[in-house]
Amino acid sequence: MEAVRWHAAGDLRFEDVELSLPLGPGMIEVEVAYCGICGSDLAEFRHNFAIRPEKAHPLTGHAPPVTLGHEFSGVVTASGEGVDQVRPGDRVSADACWRCGECKACLEGRYNQCIYSGSIGLSSDGAFAPLVRFPAYCAVPLPDSVPDEVGALLEPLAVGLHALDRGHARAGERVVVIGYGPVGAATALLARSLGLEPLVCELSPGRLARAEAHGFETHAPEPEKKDFARAVRGLTGGGAGVVVDCSGAVPALEAAMEMSERGGRIVIAGIPKKPVAVDAGRMVLFERELIATLGYANDLPRVAAMIASGALDPSVMITNRIALDEVGTEIERLAADPRDEVKVLAQVKG
Numbered sequence: 415m416e417a418v419r420w421h422a423a424g425d426l427r428f429e430d431v432e433l434s435l436p437l438g439p440g441m442i443e444v445e446v447a448y449c450g451i452c453g454s455d456l457a458e459f460r461h462n463f464a465i466r467p468e469k470a471h472p473l474t475g476h477a478p479p480v481t482l483g484h485e486f487s488g489v490v491t492a493s494g495e496g497v498d499q500v501r502p503g504d505r506v507s508a509d510a511c512w513r514c515g516e517c518k519a520c521l522e523g524r525y526n527q528c529i530y531s532g533s534i535g536l537s538s539d540g541a542f543a544p545l546v547r548f549p550a551y552c553a554v555p556l557p558d559s560v561p562d563e564v565g566a567l568l569e570p571l572a573v574g575l576h577a578l579d580r581g582h583a584r585a586g587e588r589v590v591v592i593g594y595g596p597v598g599a600a601t602a603l604l605a606r607s608l609g610l611e612p613l614v615c616e617l618s619p620g621r622l623a624r625a626e627a628h629g630f631e632t633h634a635p636e637p638e639k640k641d642f643a644r645a646v647r648g649l650t651g652g653g654a655g656v657v658v659d660c661s662g663a664v665p666a667l668e669a670a671m672e673m674s675e676r677g678g679r680i681v682i683a684g685i686p687k688k689p690v691a692v693d694a695g696r697m698v699l700f701e702r703e704l705i706a707t708l709g710y711a712n713d714l715p716r717v718a719a720m721i722a723s724g725a726l727d728p729s730v731m732i733t734n735r736i737a738l739d740e741v742g743t744e745i746e747r748l749a750a751d752p753r754d755e756v757k758v759l760a761q762v763k764g
């Protein structure tokens with residue numbers, strides 16, 4: 415079968431490959447319907463972010479080259495011994511986290527912090543391929559009312575839900591979402607569904623227009639971070655209960671720390687590439703909390719239930735659909751300039 419393979423930063427190939435993982439105990443095989451391009455795929459293309467170039471992963475035994483793709487939906491085609499979570503024919507999405515199940519974090523249900531943590535599509539072959547194999551514990555059954563396309567959005571949506579939970583977001587609160595890429599869009603859409611009032615801040619005019627079209631109150635950041643923070647405090651009536659920075663930009667996070675109300679929470683969802691200065695004195699004076707969020711843990715089933723109940727329609731996140739053989743070129747283009755795209759989906763089957 416042909417798959418999108420990462421060989422090294424800057425080196426993606428669409429090439430013929432065999433399934434590398436055996437269908438051993440606890441494993442399943444899925445025929446992929448849709449798979450989305452993630453910001454982490456772009457990061458791997460740019461500078462090799464989480465893939466360990468030379469070493470086999472301790473949980474998967476896999477070393478690069480690796481098939482990318484971890485945001486997907488499909489149908490179970492086969493299962494190994496001892497699998498009772500799903501059966502062949504079931505429609506599923508996947509929680510992409512490999513986990514050891516034995517470390518302290520795993521035992522406490524925080525498997526996103528597993529000491530061996532790995533991901534489908536980074537630490538084992540992923541879903542930019544007709545077939546993918548992964549542990550059955552990753553499978554998330556799709557309710558009938560959730561279409562395959564939307565099923566491929568569960569994983570990025572779970573990132574947004576986890577960020578809001580980490581920030582103790584409560585219905586009725588103002589939430590500021592900085593950045594309207596896939597994670598920002600997921601966070602804003604979920605926040606609205608949960609009864610919060612989002613304000614979306616985004617530098618790119620194209621993405622800002624998307625947020626506006628999706629019905630959000632929006633704000634284009636001022637060049638000076640002090641002005642940006644002051645403007646947002648004004649727009650939110652003295653500061654938001656929760657501020658989620660999905661941009662990963664140092665000045666944005668610095669401004670975010672001045673955007674919450676007294677006792678507000680600032681959630682770091684983007685990954686700044688440089689250290690960020692924290693004015694600890696001001697954090698104390700306003701009793702603000704600075705909270706990090708990493709991926710998700712046990713969040714996908716809740717997202718699926720929200721969509722099935724009609725509380726959430728995330729289909730607006732899909733801004734482009736492409737074929738599997740176009741994924742490499744599209745990753746290259748998005749890595750250079752995300753334009754106004756939010757989520758680009760590859761139609762893998764049919």
Ligand SMILES: [Zn+2]
Pocket residue numbers: 452453454484485569570
């Ligand atoms: Zn992702």
Ligand SMILES: [Zn+2]
Pocket residue numbers: 513514515516517518519520521525527528529530
């Ligand atoms: Zn673990």
